[in-house]
Structures are given as structure tokens and as C-alpha cells.
Amino acid sequence: xxxxxxxxxxxxxxxxxxxxxxxxxxxxxxxxxxxxxxxxxxxxxxxxxxxxxxxxxxxxxxxxxxxxxxxxxxxxxxxxxxxxxxxxxxxxxxxxxxxxxxxxxxxxxxxxxxxxxxxxxxxxxxxxxxxxxxxxxxxxxxxxxxxxxx
Numbered sequence: 001x002x003x004x005x006x007x008x009x010x011x012x013x014x015x016x017x018x019x020x021x022x023x024x025x026x027x028x029x030x031x032x033x034x035x036x037x038x039x040x041x042x043x044x045x046x047x048x049x050x051x052x053x054x055x056x057x058x059x060x061x062x063x064x065x066x067x068x069x070x071x072x073x074x075x076x077x078x079x080x081x082x083x084x085x086x087x088x089x090x091x092x093x094x095x096x097x098x099x100x101x102x103x104x105x106x107x108x109x110x111x112x113x114x115x116x117x118x119x120x121x122x123x124x125x126x127x128x129x130x131x132x133x134x135x136x137x138x139x140x141x142x143x144x145x146x147x148x149x150x
Contacts, residue, residue, distance in 0.1 A: 031055075042117045049124045056131045063138040064091055067145070094134060102126035 031052040038044035067073050068087040077085040106123025110116045 042121060046117075046121055046124050049121075049128050053124070053128045053131050056128075056135050060131070060135050060138055061091070063135075063142060067141070070145075072145075098127060098130045098134070102130065 031048060034048035034051065035045060038048055064087050068077055068085070073087075077087050102123045105126045106119040106121075109122040110118045
């Protein structure tokens with residue numbers, strides 16, 4: 001193994017990790033700022049939560065695409081692109097589950113009022129939390145795969 005190349009690769013990886021962490025902190029502070037500026041307005045809070053969910057969902061989709069475009073996953077994916085095969089199905093099924101579950105969760109907070117603001121806020125908060133969890137789960141999958149090559 002060429003230690004200079006390894007050292008350079010490690011340095012680049014570390015720099016990229018710090019940049020990604022700084023970007024995540026910046027985006028998280030954008031979310032916090034949005035919540036702070038909502039001044040307790042439930043509809044504005046709901047919009048902030050929805051925007052944060054969309055931001056994290058875009059990260060999840062990038063991770064799926066990263067795996068789907070990797071030749072090592074062609075067999076598992078039964079195709080070569082994210083928008084086909086198992087990766088697309090998995091993401092679609094997970095998103096459908098998340099949305100149905102959170103709809104029930106929101107409804108359970110104020111049964112009979114289905115679309116009341118309490119139910120809406122509970123549902124979007126649930127979607128955000130499950131989306132964050134899925135993002136972490138995708139990080140674990142990527143880490144598992146990347147550790148094989150070490």
C-alpha cells in the first residue's frame with residue numbers, strides 16, 4: 001500500500017467530513033432559525049418542519065442513488081439505476097409506510113378532527129423524525145459497505 005496516497009486520501013476524507021458536518025450544522029441552524037422566526041404560528045412551524053423534511057429526504061435520495069449507481073449493488077438492485085429495481089421500490093415503500101403511519105399518528109392526537117392543526121403538526125413532526133431516522137439508517141448502510149473496502 002502506498003502510504004502517501006493513503007494519507008492523502010484520509011486527509012481528503014476528513015476534510016470532506018468536516019465540510020459536510022459544517023453544512024449540516026448550517027442547514028440545521030436554518031431550520032432552527034425558521035422555527036424561531038415563526039413566532040409560534042402553527043402554520044409557519046408546519047412549513048419549517050416540511051422544508052426540513054424535504055432537505056433530509058433529498059440527502060436520503062442521494063444516498064440511495066450512490067448505492068444504486070455502484071456496480072457492487074447491481075445484483076441486489078436488479079437494475080442499474082435508482083429509479084428502477086429494489087432501491088426505487090424500497091424508497092417508495094418506506095415513504096408510503098412513513099406517510100401512512102404518521103397520518104395515523106397525527107390523527108390519534110385529535111381523533112375526529114382529522115385535519116385540525118394539532119393533528120397536522122403531530123403528523124409532520126412524525127414525518128420529520130422518521131425521515132431523520134431513515135437518514136441515519138442509510139448512513140449505517142453506507143458505513144457497512146465502506147468498511148468492507150478498508
